[in-house]
Amino acid sequence: MVDILTIKNLQVEFDYHNSRIPAVKDISLTIPQGRTVALVGESGSGKSVTAQAIMQILPKKAQITQGSIRFNDPESGNSTEIVSLDPMSKQIRSIRGGRISMIFQEPMVSLSPVHTVGNQISEAVLLHRDVNKSEALKLSEDMLDRVGFPDPKRAIDTYPFELSGGLRQRAMIACALVCRPAILIADEPTTALDVTIQAQILKLISDMQSELNMAVLLITHDLGVVANVANEVVVMYHGQIMESGIIEDIFRNPSHPYLKALIKAIPHFDMKPDERLTPVRNIESSVGELLRMEPAKELPANRVHLEVRDISKSFRIKNNPIFKKVEVPEIKAVSGIGFEVHRGECFGLVGESGCGKTTLSKILMKALSPDEGNVIYYDKTSKKGIDILALEGDDLFQFRRKMQFIFQDPFSSLNPRMTVFDIIREPLLIHEIGDIDYQREFVKELVRVVGLDPRFLNRYPHSFSGGQRQRLGIARALALKPDFVICDEPVSALDVSIQAQILNLLKDLRTELGLTTIFITHNLAVVKYIADRVGVMCRGRLVEIADRDSLFENPVHPYTKALLGAVPHPDLAKPLDFDSTLESQASEPKSWSAPFRSQESVSLQLQEIKQGHSVLMEV
Amino acid sequence: MILYILKRLLFMIPTLFVISVLVFVIIQLPPGDYLETYIAELQSQGESVDPDRIKFLRAEYGLDKPIYEQYFVWASGMLVGDYGYSFEYGLPVNEVIGDRLFLTIIISVVTIIFTWAIAFPIGIYSATHQYSWGDYGLSFLGFIGLATPNFLLALVMLYLANVYFGTSIGGLMDPEYIDQPWGIDKFFSVLEHLWIPVVVIGTSGTAGMIRRLRANLLDELQKQYVVTARAKGMQEKKLVRKYPLRMSMNFFIADIGSLLPSVISGAEITAIVLSLPTTGPMMLNALQSQDMYLAGSFLMFLAMLTVIGVMLSDILLAILDPRIRLQGGATK
Numbered sequence: 001m002v003d004i005l006t007i008k009n010l011q012v013e014f015d016y017h018n019s020r021i022p023a024v025k026d027i028s029l030t031i032p033q034g035r036t037v038a039l040v041g042e043s044g045s046g047k048s049v050t051a052q053a054i055m056q057i058l059p060k061k062a063q064i065t066q067g068s069i070r071f072n073d074p075e076s077g078n079s080t081e082i083v084s085l086d087p088m089s090k091q092i093r094s095i096r097g098g099r100i101s102m103i104f105q106e107p108m109v110s111l112s113p114v115h116t117v118g119n120q121i122s123e124a125v126l127l128h129r130d131v132n133k134s135e136a137l138k139l140s141e142d143m144l145d146r147v148g149f150p151d152p153k154r155a156i157d158t159y160p161f162e163l164s165g166g167l168r169q170r171a172m173i174a175c176a177l178v179c180r181p182a183i184l185i186a187d188e189p190t191t192a193l194d195v196t197i198q199a200q201i202l203k204l205i206s207d208m209q210s211e212l213n214m215a216v217l218l219i220t221h222d223l224g225v226v227a228n229v230a231n232e233v234v235v236m237y238h239g240q241i242m243e244s245g246i247i248e249d250i251f252r253n254p255s256h257p258y259l260k261a262l263i264k265a266i267p268h269f270d271m272k273p274d275e276r277l278t279p280v281r282n283i284e285s286s287v288g289e290l291l292r293m294e295p296a297k298e299l300p301a302n303r304v305h306l307e308v309r310d311i312s313k314s315f316r317i318k319n320n321p322i323f324k325k326v327e328v329p330e331i332k333a334v335s336g337i338g339f340e341v342h343r344g345e346c347f348g349l350v351g352e353s354g355c356g357k358t359t360l361s362k363i364l365m366k367a368l369s370p371d372e373g374n375v376i377y378y379d380k381t382s383k384k385g386i387d388i389l390a391l392e393g394d395d396l397f398q399f400r401r402k403m404q405f406i407f408q409d410p411f412s413s414l415n416p417r418m419t420v421f422d423i424i425r426e427p428l429l430i431h432e433i434g435d436i437d438y439q440r441e442f443v444k445e446l447v448r449v450v451g452l453d454p455r456f457l458n459r460y461p462h463s464f465s466g467g468q469r470q471r472l473g474i475a476r477a478l479a480l481k482p483d484f485v486i487c488d489e490p491v492s493a494l495d496v497s498i499q500a501q502i503l504n505l506l507k508d509l510r511t512e513l514g515l516t517t518i519f520i521t522h523n524l525a526v527v528k529y530i531a532d533r534v535g536v537m538c539r540g541r542l543v544e545i546a547d548r549d550s551l552f553e554n555p556v557h558p559y560t561k562a563l564l565g566a567v568p569h570p571d572l573a574k575p576l577d578f579d580s581t582l583e584s585q586a587s588e589p590k591s592w593s594a595p596f597r598s599q600e601s602v603s604l605q606l607q608e609i610k611q612g613h614s615v616l617m618e619v
Numbered sequence: 620m621i622l623y624i625l626k627r628l629l630f631m632i633p634t635l636f637v638i639s640v641l642v643f644v645i646i647q648l649p650p651g652d653y654l655e656t657y658i659a660e661l662q663s664q665g666e667s668v669d670p671d672r673i674k675f676l677r678a679e680y681g682l683d684k685p686i687y688e689q690y691f692v693w694a695s696g697m698l699v700g701d702y703g704y705s706f707e708y709g710l711p712v713n714e715v716i717g718d719r720l721f722l723t724i725i726i727s728v729v730t731i732i733f734t735w736a737i738a739f740p741i742g743i744y745s746a747t748h749q750y751s752w753g754d755y756g757l758s759f760l761g762f763i764g765l766a767t768p769n770f771l772l773a774l775v776m777l778y779l780a781n782v783y784f785g786t787s788i789g790g791l792m793d794p795e796y797i798d799q800p801w802g803i804d805k806f807f808s809v810l811e812h813l814w815i816p817v818v819v820i821g822t823s824g825t826a827g828m829i830r831r832l833r834a835n836l837l838d839e840l841q842k843q844y845v846v847t848a849r850a851k852g853m854q855e856k857k858l859v860r861k862y863p864l865r866m867s868m869n870f871f872i873a874d875i876g877s878l879l880p881s882v883i884s885g886a887e888i889t890a891i892v893l894s895l896p897t898t899g900p901m902m903l904n905a906l907q908s909q910d911m912y913l914a915g916s917f918l919m920f921l922a923m924l925t926v927i928g929v930m931l932s933d934i935l936l937a938i939l940d941p942r943i944r945l946q947g948g949a950t951k
Contacts, residue, residue, distance in 0.1 A: 057846060057849050088855060096850055096851065097852035097853075101850070101851075104843060110844055110846070111847065113941075159941045
């Protein structure tokens with residue numbers, strides 16, 4: 001087998017305030033023809049910089065200081081030393097996009113929104129092939145057909161924003177492969193996609209690989225993806241290669257401690273009920289006296305903590321009301337959702353993007369008002385519930401102390417112009433709790449609870465990492481000593497190694513403080529790790545609700561099954577069944593088999609099929 | 620698309636109607652009318668005023684009618700191109716401002732072209748060569764341009780033009796051509812004088828536009844799709860033109876709406892300093908002497924330019940950016 005790309009002793013350094021910081025340190029690897037090499041590591045480990053060095057598209061501040069990248073073109077037989085080429089030179093430009101192509105993580109932003117798909121794909125052809133415009137468009141159309149566009153002729157004239165995320169990534173792949181490159185570099189190609197789409201894209205990449213006999217350098221942090229598509233694995237950490245080898249060796253006997261630690265830090269389906277994740281870097285947290293609640297003297301009056309009844313909410317896209325009297329289609333964000341959350345449990349809410357999870361969570365907090373339905377909150381002591389959606393003015397203000405929210409994006413949810421102390425103290429100020437001395441003590445305690453050092457209180461959020469910021473967000477949510485916390489994708493913006501820290505922290509806090517939580521996520525392994533009961537949402541409806549074990553062992557609804565089937569396991573013994581996930585349109589309610597199919601004539605309802613396990617089906 | 624343009628055009632009608640009402644209210648706001656100002660002036664000079672004559676004038680100009688009727692006469696006149704009668708000049712407004720309006724438009728258009736022609740290359744250079752000496756130097760010049768008041772620049776330019784080029788001071792043409800019919804010589808004379816007000820009026824706008832273009836382009840240059848294009852093997856210069864520049868055009872086009880009136884009103888002070896035969900000085904006068912139809916016409920003219928500018932930029936944006944064109948009524 002020919003090695004198409006050979007990297008030897010590559011070193012890339014960044015100029016940073018007159019000092020040089022190495023991002024890639026002395027790495028060597030080879031990529032053989034027709035094989036997939038996975039480059040694994042957490043963010044900041046130098047994966048993407050390596051890929052950019054291969055393409056010579058490093059940022060201005062970065063420089064290759066030593067080493068060689070040799071590219072052997074199997075088509076022409078030429079061998080090129082990429083490092084010696086000027087990044088602006090004609091030679092490297094003919095390799096870029098022509099012989100080595102790249103696809104990126106975010107299909108939403110990696111295509112220009114103001115140029116048609118056809119324009120952007122044929123541009124690559126025109127740059128590298130001696131063809132005229134109409135031939136280039138024809139080639140682009142063929143390629144779109146091959147990557148699975150339902151109507152390639154029409155797709156040529158569409159703009160990226162008219163396409164779904166999955167189709168956009170397909171267009172991106174078409175764009176990269178239209179010149180039949182020898183190597184495809186895929187930088188986290190599926191990280192931003194839903195699991196069912198992810199499976200389809202992975203399948204597409206491996207199909208195209210065997211068709212074009214190209215090598216693939218797959219950059220990812222998801223060991224599940226690696227186990228399913230890679231032939232060889234290279235593990236990077238802090239710019240260095242920790243371990244590399246063929247996939248069987250890496251997964252069966254990981255030898256390097258970092259890789260072992262990484263494997264232990266990722267939640268997976270085969271964990272025992274009380275098994276605990278081991279973060280790569282552990283954090284210590286301790287709950288102090290101020291936060292700990294008075295232990296309940298009597299049993300709570302009601303087992304149910306929150307009752308959601310028949311919530312529906314539609315959005316109308318605003319249209320020009322003066323000239324056109326068109327019936328504006330209503331988008332049903334959530335419809336007929338009802339469930340109960342028991343005191344002290346963690347209720348997981350799973351679904352793909354756009355299924356209405358976040359809309360629902362906003363309704364629960366009364367940040368949005370639903371078209372119909374109620375949300376009833378039961379206090380610990382009284383039997384009578386509070387209708388959250390009916391609260392107004394002062395009552396609502398007082399109620400805010402009971403229920404708090406942890407946001408998805410730790411970067412935009414903290415005010416960059418407030419110190420950490422001010423951020424965490426703000427809820428106390430708003431609700432006029434305690435004097436300044438008490439507040440200071442309490443904020444310090446909160447920071448210790450989430451495992452941060454109280455000495456950092458005068459810093460601003462920008463000096464913290466994503467994981468640390470998310471912990472600050474948790475501290476802020478706890479400041480009012482809530483009984484109920486809604487976590488909206490709290491770990492999805494974080495690295496795998498950090499994810500375990502946050503999950504463990506949330507788990508511990510729940511038991512120590514007796515919190516009831518709703519945990520919203522798209523990651524099934526995460527929900528299996530943290531939740532007691534799980535609701536699965538699809539297209540604004542709750543399709544299945546059950547306790548964790550019955551849901552994962554015995555899923556009933558076709559959507560739940562498809563969702564579970566599309567999750568790649570970091571285990572060679574459990575490969576994904578690509579064929580089944582590729583064909584099915586699991587998130588389309590009309591494609592579900594009877595008695596789950598959504599039709600005009602029948603009404604679907606959640607029906608209990610056994611104790612605590614309900615499924616959406618015909619009445 | 621045609622439907623969109625039609626809709627946009629139709630929208631102008633209610634907008635202009637509302638503006639015309641506002642304009643009329645504004646010019647009626649000060650107590651009294653032109654005749655009262657006129658009488659006061661005559662009386663202060665010790666001349667007697669014939670009450671019958673005043674009555675006659677009042678009836679003649681329709682000043683004795685109720686306000687809404689006056690408005691109706693004025694507004695319906697405008698529709699057929701009759702802008703009313705200027706008391707001060709004793710001529711129809713059309714004739715008073717005709718020539719000046721033409722020169723104003725010439726100055727404004729040339730200024731806008733000047734602004735773009737200079738701002739574009741410099742903005743692109745500054746953004747693609749961020750933190751280079753060239754960028755610093757041009758930014759420095761830009762800040763000077765932004766900070767210098769127009770009237771000061773006008774005086775300096777006048778001096779320089781007179782000393783070094785021998786151009787006569789003030790005005791938009793050599794004195795012998797004033798009120799002469801248009802001809803080749805007159806045209807060249809205008810050209811010779813034109814550059815001074817254009818530079819004066821355009822400088823701060825140019826400097827501002829350079830800064831905005833640079834900032835916008837810098838934002839766009841960071842975007843992922845630029846890297847995608849680079850990874851395709853595109854040439855850097857072509858790439859900048861096709862992707863980020865195209866995207867940063869949006870702000871620029873959205874600016875046209877406010878550009879037209881700001882150039883024209885910015886030109887007013889300059890016009891007084893340079894004693895240009897444009898509309899600026901005349902409008903100030905008309906407002907002071909309550910020459911209501913003249914002032915009203917000027918205000919309407921400015922408003923119309925704004926509305927047309929905004930419409931132009933909307934249509935251009937829709938042509939240029941498919942997201943605006945296609946997402947208007949689309950569901951998401």
